[in-house]
Amino acid sequence: xKFRESGMPDEDYWESLFDVEAILSRFGFDAKTGxxxxxxxxYGTFTIPxxxxxxxxxxxxxxxxxxxxxxxxxxxxENLANVRPVQRDVAADGFGVLxxxxxxxxxxxxxxGEDPKGLLCAARESVHRGGLVAVIHWRADIxxxxxxxxxxxxxxxxxxxxxxxxxxxxPALDAPVFPLPPWHYGLKLFKR
Numbered sequence: 756x757k758f759r760e761s762g763m764p765d766e767d768y769w770e771s772l773f774d775v776e777a778i779l780s781r782f783g784f785d786a787k788t789g790x791x792x793x794x795x796x797x798y799g800t801f802t803i804p805x806x807x808x809x810x811x812x813x814x815x816x817x818x819x820x821x822x823x824x825x826x827x828x829x830x831x832x833e834n835l836a837n838v839r840p841v842q843r844d845v846a847a848d849g850f851g852v853l854x855x856x857x858x859x860x861x862x863x864x865x866x867x868g869e870d871p872k873g874l875l876c877a878a879r880e881s882v883h884r885g886g887l888v889a890v891i892h893w894r895a896d897i898x899x900x901x902x903x904x905x906x907x908x909x910x911x912x913x914x915x916x917x918x919x920x921x922x923x924x925x926p927a928l929d930a931p932v933f934p935l936p937p938w939h940y941g942l943k944l945f946k947r
Contacts, residue, residue: 763822764901766798772901775804778935782859782889782943784808789858792816792850792881794874795865796840799826805861806835814852815840846870850881859887864939866892866914867903875914875921879946888924888944890914891935899938914942923947 763769779801784791789811796802796815803826806813815826815838823842830838843851846868850860860878868874878888893902895910902908909917911932918924926932927943935941 763797763819766825769798769901770800772938773800774935775801778891778939778941779805779808781933781935781941782887784859786810790814790852790856791859791861792852792857792878793861793863794845794850794878795863796826797822799829799838799840801861801863802826802838802840803829803833803835806830806838807833809837811858812837812839814850814857816843816845816850818842818844845877846873849877852881854880855883855886857881857883857886859889861889863889863891864893864902866890866909866917867907871909871914872917872921875917875924875944879921879924882946884946886946888918888946890942890944891939893938894940897938902938911940911942918942918944 788809792814794816796817802813802815817823820842823840826840860881893899893908895905895908923946924944925947933941
């Protein structure tokens, strides 16, 4: 199922809205990081830079075949053998990776969907104990150039409550919620 208000603008414009390297650094992705599952890879905006940083595989998942193909093209152009783009409906079928197999899971600008707690549960299943569920979303307290309507944008407190309800996900002890200027915030959740 495609999530409500999840349309994509032009690729160049979309990529101008993020400081991708700063976001990946804030979450601590580096050469020690193993496999990562990414929900909603889109154009590969985060996929490609992430794959260059980590030793593991990036399982780049999207429901849109055109997005999967674009990510595949970009990975091939960069000669990245550690990107596995796949078309999949995560809401219906999960991430398609073995349970407890990933160091991290990315839920970037996706928790405005109809079942955010279900997505958090699926993300939790994909990561091993101590694994990271990395979340970013558009801020709801300011006007932003893109993103879903403010009415359906989750606030950090809502995400933390959903994570608690999903079971076995705990916020980071040091600054679990942090700003990602100019338009986003981030959360670090860890599987207990």
